[in-house]
Amino acid sequence: MSEPQTQLPTDVWIPASWQEYLQVLTQLQTDKAKSYYYKGHIRLEMPPVSFDHGHDHVVIIFAVSLFATLKGILATGLDTTTFRKTKVQDCQPDVAYYLREYAQTIPTNTGIVNLDRYPAPDLVIEIAKTSLLDDLGTKRSLYEELGVTEYWVVDVQNVQIIAYTMADQGSKRIQESQVLPGLVIAIVEAALRRSRETSQSEVGTWLFSQFQQKDS
Incomplete structure (x- = not known):
């Protein structure tokens, strides 16, 4: 994941380093997205509605x-x-x-x-x-x-x-x-x-x- 500042797709696993994952979480502070990190991948899930x-x-x-x-x-x-x-x-x-x-x-x-x-x-x-x-x-x-x-x-x-x-x-x-x-x-x-x-x-x-x- 070369540009963590861009809008990431949800409900898929995306390759990323731990540092990139933390950057994403910082940007999502005001959001309600659920986040997962596993085996060098991020997954974001928007809140269930x-x-x-x-x-x-x-x-x-x-x-x-x-x-x-x-x-x-x-x-x-x-x-x-x-x-x-x-x-x-x-x-x-x-x-x-x-x-x-x-x-x-x-x-x-x-x-x-x-x-x-x-x-x-x-x-x-x-x-x-x-x-x-x-x-x-x-x-x-x-x-x-x-x-x-x-x-x-x-x-x-x-x-x-x-x-x-x-x-x-x-x-x-x-x-x-x-x-x-x-x-x-x-x-x-x-x-x-x-x-x-x-x-x-x-x-x-x-x-x-x-x-x-x-x-x-």
């Missing part, structure tokens, strides 16, 4: 937080937060969670989460309306290398969650969360489908009953 993306984003956060609350699992959720390994990787997943002993790992007033100093999140979630193939491909590799424990991709158009457990820089599909034991992915998918036809508060009531049944 679709109803469906924002809608599923809220439902997913509610479902995970409710489950953790009912099961007594310490959890701290983060919305579109920057995680960085200096000169190596940078990412802004839609949702991330630190769980149990790591729930209070990141101190208040932290800006960018420095992964040279702090652990990677236990759970990362990308909401995919137009970025599905990249979320399943390059970003999955990025999160594997960062040391994320579990990764979900929410396929907005097909109302599906593709979930992976990650270890040793590899990943494997799962049907039940490993970081939130007892949370069946199909139940969260069912909540997303219900939310297409009823209010989110009614979906919350349904999820509450489903999670309570798991204890009975």
Whole structure:
């Protein structure tokens, strides 16, 4: 990338040095673009504006937080937060969670989460309306290398969650969360489908009953 000051295309990976990437971020300070850096490439994504993306984003956060609350699992959720390994990787997943002993790992007033100093999140979630193939491909590799424990991709158009457990820089599909034991992915998918036809508060009531049944 020879001219970082020019307008960059979005939703594609562009070759760039780390310094060029930082220059781009400086120019985007007043914008809301999500940014990623991986293997010498930049990817910029403009903020989602679709109803469906924002809608599923809220439902997913509610479902995970409710489950953790009912099961007594310490959890701290983060919305579109920057995680960085200096000169190596940078990412802004839609949702991330630190769980149990790591729930209070990141101190208040932290800006960018420095992964040279702090652990990677236990759970990362990308909401995919137009970025599905990249979320399943390059970003999955990025999160594997960062040391994320579990990764979900929410396929907005097909109302599906593709979930992976990650270890040793590899990943494997799962049907039940490993970081939130007892949370069946199909139940969260069912909540997303219900939310297409009823209010989110009614979906919350349904999820509450489903999670309570798991204890009975």
